[in-house]
Amino acid sequence: MAPCRHLPSRRAALLGSGALFAWTQLPKLARAEGRDPRLLVIVLRGALDGLGAVAPVGDPDWIGLRGDRALVLDGKTPALALDSFFALNPAMPNLYRLYKANEATIVHAAATPYRERSHFDGQDVLESGFAKPGVYDSGWLNRALLALTSGGRVDASGAGALAVGPVTPLVVRGRAPVMSWAPQLVVPASDDTRARLLELYQHTDLKLAAALEGRIRLAALAHADGSTASGPPPQLPPPGIARARAYFAEAAGTAARYLARPEGPRVGAMGFVGWDTHVNEGVADGQLAGLLGALDGALAAIESNLAAAWRETVVAVITEFGRTARINGSNGTDHGTGTVALLVGGALKGGRVLADWPGLKTAHLHEGRDLKGTIDLRAVLKGLLRDHLRVEEAALAESVFPGSAGVAGTAGLVRAA
Amino acid sequence: MDTSKKAVAALALNRFGLGPRLGSIAAIAADPRAALLADLDRPRAGELAAPGLPSSAQAFRTVADANAERRARQITMAKAEEAKAQAEPSMREGGVPTANAAATKMATEAVPNPGRQIYLNEAKARIDAALGSEVGFAERLVWFWSNHFCISADKIQSMSGAYEREAVRPHILGRFQDMLEAAESHPAMLFYLDNTVSIGPNSVAGINRTRGLNENLAREILELHTLGVRSVYTQEDVSRFANVLTGWTLLPAADNPDHGGEFAFNRRLHEPGAQTILGQVYSEGGVEQGKAVLHDLARHPATAKHVAGKLTRHFIADEPAPALVESLARTFQDTAGDLKEVAKALVASDEAWSLPPTKLKRPSEWVTAMVRAGGGTTADPRRFTAGQASLGEPLWRPPSPKGYADDEASWIDGMGQRLDIAHTYAERVAGALDPRFVIDSVLEGTVSAKTTQAVVRAESRQQALALLFMSPEFQRR
Numbered sequence: 057m058a059p060c061r062h063l064p065s066r067r068a069a070l071l072g073s074g075a076l077f078a079w080t081q082l083p084k085l086a087r088a089e090g091r092d093p094r095l096l097v098i099v100l101r102g103a104l105d106g107l108g109a110v111a112p113v114g115d116p117d118w119i120g121l122r123g124d125r126a127l128v129l130d131g132k133t134p135a136l137a138l139d140s141f142f143a144l145n146p147a148m149p150n151l152y153r154l155y156k157a158n159e160a161t162i163v164h165a166a167a168t169p170y171r172e173r174s175h176f177d178g179q180d181v182l183e184s185g186f187a188k189p190g191v192y193d194s195g196w197l198n199r200a201l202l203a204l205t206s207g208g209r210v211d212a213s214g215a216g217a218l219a220v221g222p223v224t225p226l227v228v229r230g231r232a233p234v235m236s237w238a239p240q241l242v243v244p245a246s247d248d249t250r251a252r253l254l255e256l257y258q259h260t261d262l263k264l265a266a267a268l269e270g271r272i273r274l275a276a277l278a279h280a281d282g283s284t285a286s287g288p289p290p291q292l293p294p295p296g297i298a299r300a301r302a303y304f305a306e307a308a309g310t311a312a313r314y315l316a317r318p319e320g321p322r323v324g325a326m327g328f329v330g331w332d333t334h335v336n337e338g339v340a341d342g343q344l345a346g347l348l349g350a351l352d353g354a355l356a357a358i359e360s361n362l363a364a365a366w367r368e369t370v371v372a373v374i375t376e377f378g379r380t381a382r383i384n385g386s387n388g389t390d391h392g393t394g395t396v397a398l399l400v401g402g403a404l405k406g407g408r409v410l411a412d413w414p415g416l417k418t419a420h421l422h423e424g425r426d427l428k429g430t431i432d433l434r435a436v437l438k439g440l441l442r443d444h445l446r447v448e449e450a451a452l453a454e455s456v457f458p459g460s461a462g463v464a465g466t467a468g469l470v471r472a473a
Numbered sequence: 474m475d476t477s478k479k480a481v482a483a484l485a486l487n488r489f490g491l492g493p494r495l496g497s498i499a500a501i502a503a504d505p506r507a508a509l510l511a512d513l514d515r516p517r518a519g520e521l522a523a524p525g526l527p528s529s530a531q532a533f534r535t536v537a538d539a540n541a542e543r544r545a546r547q548i549t550m551a552k553a554e555e556a557k558a559q560a561e562p563s564m565r566e567g568g569v570p571t572a573n574a575a576a577t578k579m580a581t582e583a584v585p586n587p588g589r590q591i592y593l594n595e596a597k598a599r600i601d602a603a604l605g606s607e608v609g610f611a612e613r614l615v616w617f618w619s620n621h622f623c624i625s626a627d628k629i630q631s632m633s634g635a636y637e638r639e640a641v642r643p644h645i646l647g648r649f650q651d652m653l654e655a656a657e658s659h660p661a662m663l664f665y666l667d668n669t670v671s672i673g674p675n676s677v678a679g680i681n682r683t684r685g686l687n688e689n690l691a692r693e694i695l696e697l698h699t700l701g702v703r704s705v706y707t708q709e710d711v712s713r714f715a716n717v718l719t720g721w722t723l724l725p726a727a728d729n730p731d732h733g734g735e736f737a738f739n740r741r742l743h744e745p746g747a748q749t750i751l752g753q754v755y756s757e758g759g760v761e762q763g764k765a766v767l768h769d770l771a772r773h774p775a776t777a778k779h780v781a782g783k784l785t786r787h788f789i790a791d792e793p794a795p796a797l798v799e800s801l802a803r804t805f806q807d808t809a810g811d812l813k814e815v816a817k818a819l820v821a822s823d824e825a826w827s828l829p830p831t832k833l834k835r836p837s838e839w840v841t842a843m844v845r846a847g848g849g850t851t852a853d854p855r856r857f858t859a860g861q862a863s864l865g866e867p868l869w870r871p872p873s874p875k876g877y878a879d880d881e882a883s884w885i886d887g888m889g890q891r892l893d894i895a896h897t898y899a900e901r902v903a904g905a906l907d908p909r910f911v912i913d914s915v916l917e918g919t920v921s922a923k924t925t926q927a928v929v930r931a932e933s934r935q936q937a938l939a940l941l942f943m944s945p946e947f948q949r950r
Contacts, residue, residue, distance in 0.1 A: 101873065173692070174702045176875050189703065193882055221865070224886040236886035245896035249936050253892060253943050256927045261945035263881070264888060271889030329872045334667045334689045385685025386670035391692070423708070 091368050091473040093403065093444050094315045096358065097197055097325040098308070099225055100351075100375040101179060102332030106395030107381065107427060108339040109148075109348060110162055110409070114141035117416035125339060125383055133340045138162065142409045145339065147349040150356045154400050158407035161469065163397040163436050165414050167377060167429020171422075173391035175332065178376030183227035185434070185457045196456050197325055198230030200441050203451035216270070218314050218324035220307045228325035235270040235321060237310060247272075274314070297346035304328055304350040309357030316365045323445075328354075331375065334388040355400055367402035370444050370470065374433065381416060381427050392426035397436060403444060405471045410436075432463050439466030476918065478502045483919040484830060485509055487950035488788060489820065491609030492842025498917040501608065509820050512608040513813060519611040519645040521638055523598040527591065529635035529661055530723075533734030536588045536631040537726030543584040550576035588630040595634020596868055597854040603841050604850050614645040614816060616837065617787050619869075620876040621780075622656040622698060624665040626869040632734070633869040636661035649780065649810030650771035657694060657767060658736050660723035666690035666874065673719035673744025686744075691715035693874045699770040701779030710751055716744040717755060717763045777805040783879070784815065789824050790831060791880045797824050830949040833881040836864035836891070838950075843895065843942045846915050847902050860894050892943055899938035908937035920946050 111127035112118050113135060119126050127135040127145060135143035136152045142164065144152050154160040170181040170189065177189035185196025201217055217228045219236040228234055250272050257265035307326050314320045330347055337344050351373070359366050378395030394414065399406070414420050414428035422428045434457045441447040441456065442465045453461040482498045485505035490512075501508035512518065527535065551573050603612050619637045626633035640659040644652035656662055663669050671687035672679045679685055691714035696702045720743030726733030738760035747756045753769060755762050770776055781802035785793035804818040819825060834842065840860055844852060858868050865887055871877050878884070908928050912920055920928075924944040931937035941947060 172703070173708065174696055175873060176696075177702055219886055224883070226882075229882055234886060236889070245892045245939060246936075248932065249896060249939055250892065252927060252931065252936070253940055256923060256940060256944065259923050260921060261949075263885060264945055264948070267885040267888040268892070270886065271892075274889075332873070334687055335670050384687055385672055385674070385679075386667060386687045387684070388667075388687070390688050 091403070092365075093322065093446075094362070094365060094369040094401075095197075095323045095440065095445060096308075096311060096315060096369065096371045097225075097227055097323075098351075098354070098371065098373045099179070099183065099227060099325065099327040100331045100373060101175070101327050101329045102375075103175060103178070103377050103379055103391055104331045104375040104395055105333060105337060105339070105344060105379040105389050106164065106166075106375075107378070108333075108337060108344050108389075109145050109398075110138070110164055110396050111135055111143050111145070112141060112164075112413065112416065113137075113143045115413070115416050121381055121416050122383060125337075125387070127339055131340065133345075138409055141413070142411070145345065145348050147345040148352040150352045150359075151398065151400065154355070154359070155407055159400060159402055159404055161399040161404055161406045162409045163399065163431055163433075164409055164411035165394040165427055165429060166397045166431040166433045166436065167394050168433050170377065171393065173377070175376060175391070180226065182374060182376045182433070183225060185437075187457075187459050192226065194230030195225070195227035195325075196437065197227045197323055198232045198234070200445065200447050200452075200456045201232040201323060202230070203447050203455055204445065216273070216321045218274075218311060218321040220311045220324065220326035225325045225327045228323070233266070233270060235274040237274055237314070297343075297350065300328075300330060300347060301350040301353055304354040305357045308354035309361045312358040312361035315369070316362045333379070334384065334390060335386045337383075337388045359400075370399060370401040370403050370440055372437065372440060373398040373400070374437075378427055378429075380425050381421050382425070393422045394427035394429040397433060399436075399440075399469065403470050405468060410466070431466075434460050434463050435466045436469070438463065439469045441465075443467070444470045479917045480919050481505050481826070482508075483916065484826070484950075486608065487830065487834075487842070488825065488832075489608075489610045489613060491603050491606060491612060491838065492845050493915055493917075494607075494845045495848060495915050497607060498915075498919070506820055506826075508608055509610050510817060512606075512610040513646055513816060515611070519615055519642050521598055521602055521642060523595075523638065526594060526598060526638070527635065529632040529639055529659070530732065530734035532588075532591050532631040532635055533629075533660065533723075534726045534730070535591065536586065537733065539584050539587050541727070543580045546583055547576050547580035550579050592626055592630050592633060592869075593854045593858070595638075596858050597852075599634065599637070599868070600841075600852050600854060600857050601850070604845055604852065610816075611645065613788075613838075614812075615642055617784070618645055618652065620871070621783065622652070622662070623871045623874065623876040624661045624869070625871055629661050629664045632661040632664070637869070644812070646813040646816070647811075648771075649776075649805070649812055650768060652812070653698065653771050654764060654767050656698070657690070657718075657763075658721060660734055660736055663690065663721055663723055663736070666693055668718055669722045671715060671719050672742045673716055675745060676719060676743050677741040678739075679742070679744070686712070686715050686719065688712055688715040690721075691718055694767075694770070697875055699779065700773060700775040701782075704775040704779070705773075706751060713748040713750050714766060717748050717750070717766055719744045721760070721763060771810055772806075774802075774806060777802040777810075781805055781815075784819060787879050788819055789822075790828055794824065797822055830946070831881075832950050833884055834948055834950055835877060835879070835884060836866040836887070837861055837868070839891065839948055840864070840894065842947065843898060846911055846942070846947075847898070847906055847938075848915075849902075860897075864890055864894060888943075891948075892939065895939040895942040896935070899935045899942070903933070903935040903938055906934070906938065908934055908941055911938070911941060920944060 113129055129135055129137055129143055133146050136146055137143045138155060151160055168181045169187040170178050180189050183195045184192035186192055198217060216233045216235055219225060219228050219234050224236055254265060254268050257268060311324045311326060315324055333344050336342055358371055362369055374397050375395055377393055379389035379392040384390050412430040414430045418424050438452045438457060441452060479498050479502055482502040482505045483493060486493045486497060489509050554576055606612050619641045624636055636659055640655040644655060666689045667687045668690040672684050674685045688711050692711045695706045700706055720739045722737055722739050724733050724735050724737045740759060745757055747754055750766055755765050781798050785798050785801060801818055805815050808814040861868055866877055912925060927940050928937045931940055
């Protein structure tokens with residue numbers, strides 16, 4: 057399947073048919089089935105060191121590989137044992153709690169089909185759902201929405217997707233309507249000004265009209281119950297890791313508030329930057345620990361803001377590839393291959409680490425340097441889309457993850473409804 | 474003057490410049506192409522008259538000195554507090570940590586970080602240059618190349634503005650090779666992409682210490698700055714090039730009160746020996762070895778193609794015609810990377826004048842065009858940079874070494890945010906700016922009837938201005 061080149065006309069068609077407005081009147085077939093599923097995708101840009109997040113403490117080669125920078129159970133900052141083999145970075149106590157409550161699943165030594173080491177190509181593969189890098193204008197999450205029929209759990213024609221941040225992540229771009237939200241620093245224009253501008257766009261520029269419309273519907277949603285979904289306008293965040301912590305929590309927490317609403321969007325995506333830890337990675341008490349802690353805080357914000365809807369939610373935290381198995385010359389790690397994917401949410405059958413462990417001996421490393429990818433990340437995502445959102449197998453293999461017929465979706469990730 | 478001539482002038486100002494100011498459409502309407510070229514022929518075009526701004530090394534030392542002084546004060550104050558606590562045993566319980574925290578707070582207040590102010594001064598010089606330029610083509614080229622060879626103020630704030638003045642501006646109309654060498658050898662780049670901590674495993678320092686190679690800079694030079702991703706290089710080429718670049722570093726501020734922060738080639742960090750890159754053997758030659766690799770990369774056909782693709786995507790269309798890219802790449806090759814000739818070829822292309830304005834202005838371009846149209850010639854750098862940041866394009870703070878995206882899909886969902894910024898700006902200027910005047914005199918009637926109608930019918934001047942600045946013809950180029 058060639059990348060879609062017909063975005064404007066299709067978007068215009070959706071607009072013309074009124075489908076953009078239909079989302080508020082979703083048929084709630086899903087509720088009859090016992091679940092109204094939510095899926096939130098968090099893309100960690102820059103390549104997360106999976107071995108720094110979830111350490112294979114039971115592997116006899118682990119200490120030899122990372123020396124005194126290896127996370128261990130009896131270190132100065134002891135890792136949190138997940139099972140007899142894997143342990144979690146201690147910067148993530150929330151994730152640990154969720155794991156113990158069977159509401160988190162960790163997938164290890166996972167990788168997309170991409171085997172080079174460019175961040176940007178890697179992110180394009182991760183988010184587009186295509187097996188090879190290229191220029192794509194839609195992502196797998198958006199195409200999954202399109203593939204849903206009204207018989208599925210989420211209504212495709214109007215459910216809409218939520219993008220968080222000033223730049224829309226590729227994973228959620230495409231023909232299904234996208235609403236976007238970004239932290240506010242200025243006084244918003246009035247509803248009347250928005251309506252007038254929308255009217256102008258509808259006569260002059262349909263692409264701009266569709267973009268503005270997403271924002272207007274989101275604003276309406278925020279005011280639906282008399283409160284603002286985004287809360288008071290945030291101040292300029294403090295620098296460094298504190299800024300990351302504040303931004304992660306605010307962005308993720310806001311996304312959760314929208315997803316929680318009965319008539320809100322059902323899928324969303326956001327990207328967090330900063331994971332490219334080439335220098336002084338600080339797995340236990342530095343840079344990476346700080347970022348993982350910020351991510352942990354974001355997961356807590358999602359759980360608490362989703363409230364009752366948490367039971368119907370899966371959050372998938374994914375990254376373009378992993379990092380070198382060994383520490384590089386500057387106490388960091390360079391671009392690698394296999395890494396972890398973190399799944400959290402009340403809809404999961406969690407409390408497990410899924411792995412087909414490749415081993416850490418040099419002969420077992422990809423090109424002698426990276427953790428191998430033994431689980432195709434597409435299998436995990438396909439399993440979630442199939443069993444959680446009810447996307448059909450055929451669509452998953454053809455339009456959502458083109459050319460992935462040979463990659464079976466992982467079964468049993470979510471609870472029975 | 475007829476409307477079609479004005480429309481071509483407006484297209485030139487939007488596509489290649491920074492948008493119309495009062496009088497600029499009339500000034501260039503007779504020959505918009507010539508006006509663009511004349512902007513490049515100005516003496517010292519692209520350079521910034523910025524007396525008083527520190528060099529990157531000076532800025533780096535200023536911040537380093539402040540950090541050192543703050544640490545010293547913190548230690549002195551903590552000692553004093555501790556002594557006080559010991560003199561009063563009843564206060565001792567938990568007293569020392571509190572004393573430490575208090576000392577840190579006092580030291581921070583006594584010696585604030587000068588980096589933020591340096592950043593704002595640099596930002597002001599850049600914004601004022603953009604608002605003050607007649608056409609803005611040279612400035613747009615500066616912005617393009619600065620984004621191509623981007624660094625981030627999140628990592629090296631002190632040097633972020635000076636880097637652009639030192640490594641980018643002098644070369645936008647010179648040779649690509651010179652800009653490449655200036656950028657890759659600039660301390661800000663070496664710091665941003667971790668080359669300052671990359672040590673040849675077999676160098677004197679590498680043998681003595683346990684630290685070693687970091688391939689970040691080498692990879693991004695090949696992937697982003699020259700050949701382009703998925704082109705002709707392998708992982709081996711990246712690693713060998715990283716070896717070649719070991720030793721390219723900066724003088725630490727602590728030991729060099731007069732030259733800290735300047736580029737230095739440190740032989741003790743440099744991986745000795747010949748290296749083969751893209752099949753070419755580069756014999757050991759210290760810093761010259763790396764320069765030789767950059768020299769060849771600058772002339773590689775893949776670089777010409779990569780650069781031509783990015784330039785056409787930025788100035789002409791998200792998906793430029795392959796023939797146009799090829800033709801520009803040929804100019805790049807035939808002129809050995811003469812960037813003025815390349816810029817002129819872009820202006821000379823038929824597509825530059827025949828394609829409809831489909832590109833969405835990036836937030837920085839759009840905000841600048843708005844303030845220019847509103848008659849602003851200078852701006853408060855705090856407010857301006859905060860506005861740009863809220864639109865997702867904070868100045869000199871790209872999210873990754875790839876720089877900011879240049880396609881519509883990346884930015885179009887930010888329309889709600891743009892409207893809020895337009896509204897905020899309109900609120901500030903509506904008292905002194907008549908929307909009808911902007912349409913008739915600044916934009917010289919080059920907006921659609923539909924936009925004019927919306928502006929005229931608006932409920933307030935402020936709303937009218939917001940609608941005008943948000944109109945498709947104001948946002949696309």
